Amino acid sequence: MHRRRWLRPGLAALLVLVWLLAGHGRTETERYDPHSRIQRPFGQGAAYFTAAAALGQLRDADGVQSGYCLAAVLRPHRAADFYDALYAWNTALVLQVDKQGDQTASILSGDLVLRRYLGDMRPAGAGRAVFLGLGAGISHVAWAARDGAAGGSADAFAFLAEAGLEWNLNPALVLLGKGQYRLYDRGGHDHSGWSVHVGAGIPLPF
Secondary structure: OHHHHHHHHHHHHHHHHHHHHHHHHHHHHHOOOOOOOOOOOOOOOOEEEEEEEEEEEEOOOOOOEEEEEEEEEEOHHHHOOOOOHHHHOOEEEEEEEEEEEOOOEEEEEEEEEEEEEOOOOOOOOOOEEEEEEEEEEEEEEEEOOEOOEOOEEEEEEEEEEEEEEEEEEEOOEEEEEEEEEEEOEEOOEEOOEEEEEEEEEEEOOO
16 A cells, blocks of 8 residues: 555656656757757747547546547747747647546546657647657546445646657648546545547647
């Protein structure tokens, strides 16, 4: 029981360390200055609205259930409008709404995700890249009455990790596939779980 208690926080800490080291190594290799916009070309960066269907399972739910995820993906060039270093780090800023679970147990989250590409996605004509992401957000969880216990709901912070692929068929269409794990275990309700997402996106008009 003691090992299980520390397993997920330990894995989360290891993932953060690997993600940070990967970003630091690439920055040094390509000699980008994370505090300067000199390296960023003029022009407007790419940003997409994506919609994905999902299948996954929450620990407190019964079996595999469907879900969805809607997101605004600001590629590194556009993300640098909010924080300069994101361009140097080849990292996108993702704002998403994610819904998983069913009437037995569900979680609806609004998240901010930093998505680190393993291939260069800074140019406007970038084609495809595998990515790793870390994020956090506010989640609304709900559960049904079960085994004599009453149903209810709660709101709290949740954390997530993702890995996947973005693939531009052309500048006006991007395909997305990813796996995601969300950590939410509070008040005796464990709505942590995995999900697999497949979807597509189109450019944002602004």
